[in-house]
Amino acid sequence: MKNLYSNKYLLLSIRLVIAFIFVYAGVEKISDPESFALSISNYRLIPTITINFLAITLPWIELVSGILLLFGISVKENSTIIFSMLLIFTIGIIISLFRGLSIDCGCFGKGTQIGLFKLGENLLMIIGSFLLIVFGSDFLKIKSN
Amino acid sequence: MKINLKKIFSIILIAVLVSLVYNHFNGNGLKLIRNERVLVWESDSLASNNRADDLNIDSVLSKHKNEPASEDSINKTEVIESFNEPKAIELNLAYKLFKDGIQFIDARSPEEFSEGHISGAVNIPFYGSENYLKVINRLDKNKVVVTYCSGADCDISTLSGDELFKMGFKKVYVFVGGYEEWRKNNFPVTKPK
Numbered sequence: 001m002k003n004l005y006s007n008k009y010l011l012l013s014i015r016l017v018i019a020f021i022f023v024y025a026g027v028e029k030i031s032d033p034e035s036f037a038l039s040i041s042n043y044r045l046i047p048t049i050t051i052n053f054l055a056i057t058l059p060w061i062e063l064v065s066g067i068l069l070l071f072g073i074s075v076k077e078n079s080t081i082i083f084s085m086l087l088i089f090t091i092g093i094i095i096s097l098f099r100g101l102s103i104d105c106g107c108f109g110k111g112t113q114i115g116l117f118k119l120g121e122n123l124l125m126i127i128g129s130f131l132l133i134v135f136g137s138d139f140l141k142i143k144s145n
Numbered sequence: 146m147k148i149n150l151k152k153i154f155s156i157i158l159i160a161v162l163v164s165l166v167y168n169h170f171n172g173n174g175l176k177l178i179r180n181e182r183v184l185v186w187e188s189d190s191l192a193s194n195n196r197a198d199d200l201n202i203d204s205v206l207s208k209h210k211n212e213p214a215s216e217d218s219i220n221k222t223e224v225i226e227s228f229n230e231p232k233a234i235e236l237n238l239a240y241k242l243f244k245d246g247i248q249f250i251d252a253r254s255p256e257e258f259s260e261g262h263i264s265g266a267v268n269i270p271f272y273g274s275e276n277y278l279k280v281i282n283r284l285d286k287n288k289v290v291v292t293y294c295s296g297a298d299c300d301i302s303t304l305s306g307d308e309l310f311k312m313g314f315k316k317v318y319v320f321v322g323g324y325e326e327w328r329k330n331n332f333p334v335t336k337p338k
Contacts, residue, residue: 030167032173033168033171033173033174033175034173034175037175037179038304041179042300048179048180048181049178049179050179051179052175052176052177052178052179053177053178055175056164056165056168056174056175056177057160057161057164057165059164060160060161060163060164060167061156061157061160061161061164063160064156064159064160064163065156065160068156074149074152074156076147076148076149077148077149077152077153077156078156080148080153081153081156081157102254102272103272104272113272133148
């Protein structure tokens with residue numbers, strides 16, 4: 001079973017999929033920071049004064065770790081960053097679903113509402129990034145000296 | 146499963162620094178500290194306006210009810226121009242506007258809307274599809290509209306108000322008490338039979 005999970009092609013596809021999703025998500029949010037700030041504030045989980053700082057920095061962390069993951073640079077470290085972000089986002093979504101909020105997810109700019117489907121998507125990515133943390137993905141990576 | 150914590154912190158630090166520099170030079174950049182969204186209340190004098198029966202759009206827009214009639218039109222223009230974001234209103238004024246036939250806009254979801262809404266309101270869900278643009282375009286953007294959601298705890302009425310302004314509406318009120326307060330006061334609602 002371990003061999004299946006540590007299969008280099010499987011790990012490579014997980015790496016590429018997650019990397020592309022994060023690069024896309026990062027770029028979408030960077031292009032419209034105000035919408036993302038509104039989405040964060042709709043969750044009503046964090047103090048207003050911190051919202052803009054998060055709206056400015058989070059998308060870039062997503063973008064940078066996404067690009068590094070894409071090229072296979074520091075895969076375990078970037079997967080850890082992505083894993084932690086996904087975990088925090090998912091907890092936010094779960095809390096909001098329990099509170100009965102029907103709000104925009106803010107995942108890729110405006111347009112997707114939070115729900116069980118979103119939760120499933122995030123869980124899959126959490127599992128994927130966990131596999132990358134454990135096994136890494138050295139296949140097709142840019143060699144560092 | 147060796148993870149280099151130093152690397153993690155460096156990546157985050159670099160991303161944060163780049164983001165701050167980018168935000169600084171970006172025209173659409175945000176202020177580092179966000180201000181609370183505070184709605185301006187429509188003046189109380191309007192709410193306690195004695196001329197409730199003959200209240201119309203003009204008297205709502207004109208804050209200076211004691212001014213001579215001849216200057217009314219000038220004041221009205223000034224008020225309309227200064228109306229550049231939604232204004233909060235409370236129950237009394239909302240009801241007066243309702244009796245005046247002002248269009249109410251329900252920003253809640255279609256499900257909540259169908260369970261009961263203020264009579265005559267149209268449903269334009271804030272988290273709705275773009276099909277609702279047709280509904281918005283049917284409304285007269287120069288007339289007063291009132292948005293509301295479930296109650297004082299929801300903010301989609303304000304957010305909808307902001308969006309309506311972006312779309313060219315000039316006079317948008319936000320009925321803060323929302324459907325809950327309206328219903329508790331036994332004001333006209335439409336419910337499925």
